[in-house]
Structures are given as C-alpha cells and as structure tokens.
Amino acid sequence: TQREVGKHSTSQSKAMESAVRQTLNIAMVGEVRNAHDAMMAIELAQSGHLIFATLHAGSTGESIDRIVEMFPSEQSRKVRDLLSAQYKLGIAQTLIKGVHGQTELALEIFKTNNDIKAYISQTQDKERQWSMREILELYAPAGCMSYDQGLVKLFNEGKINEDIMM
Helix, strand or coil: CCCCECCCECCHHHHHHHHHCCCCCEEEEEECCCHHHHHHHHHHHHCCCEEEEECCCCCHHHHHHHHHHCCCHHHHHHHHHHHHHHCCEEEEEEEEECCCCCEEEEEEEEECCHHHHHHHHCCCHHHCCCCHHHHHHHCHHHCCECHHHHHHHHHHCCCCCHHHHC
C-alpha cells in the first residue's frame, strides 16, 4: 500500500510517526531536512524497515556530517553510532555536461563495511585513519566508487572529455 503526504497524512513527520506502527517493509522518506525527520528515519531503519531518503549533500561523506549537524552537539556521538549501525548504502550524484551536450550522471557510492562504519563513528578527520575517498577507492571491488572513479568511468565510456573530467 502506498501512502502519500497530503493524501494520507498532513506532513512527512506525521507520516513517519504513523509508519512506525504499521507493517510496512519499505519507506521513501523524501528529503530529510531536520533532526526530527532524520531520527524518525533512523528509528524506522532500527525497527527493520528499508528506508530510502534524500538529502542535499555534495558527497557521501558530507551526507553523514549533514545529518549529524542537524542535531544538538551533545547528541552527535549517539547519532554517529546510530548511523554507523543503520546506514547501509550511500549514493551521491552530480549532473555534468557530456561531450555532445547531453547530461551525464556522475556517482559516488558506498556500501557499508567496517571501515565506513569507523569513518561514520569518528567525529573529526584527525581521528580518521582514511578519507572517505580513500575508503571508497580501496573497496571499489566490493561495489564502492569515489566521485573521481565515477568521472574516470564516464571518460572511459566516451561520455565526457578530459576538460570536463578535470
């Protein structure tokens, strides 16, 4: 059964609160804009639901920091721990101009593993052993891809030229 804000609920927040009590398998949250919606999405994930959500961020690493920054600083450790346990896949996408004027999609992808969980848990770059880009490139054989690798892929497919790639 599909539920929609405006048709079945007055707001995204109320819809997510209601979803916790329902027997749904998957929820598409839309854009997460505040701490309440972020926590509701995390709680839905904790209760076994598959959650898809969107967030304005320039990279997968930035998406984690954006979510954490929605909360008061005294909650950042708890939020990072919850995210490291629940965040399974992150995709950042950027639209770029192709060689023939077409629009191409450049992606950055992470599939959670122990190093990404550690990255999420650690609060500052100085605590982190590797950057998110380094982790993504290290785990490329497992399906991760850095933004740079995504650009190289598009270049090798002839979809973008060297000027666009740089």
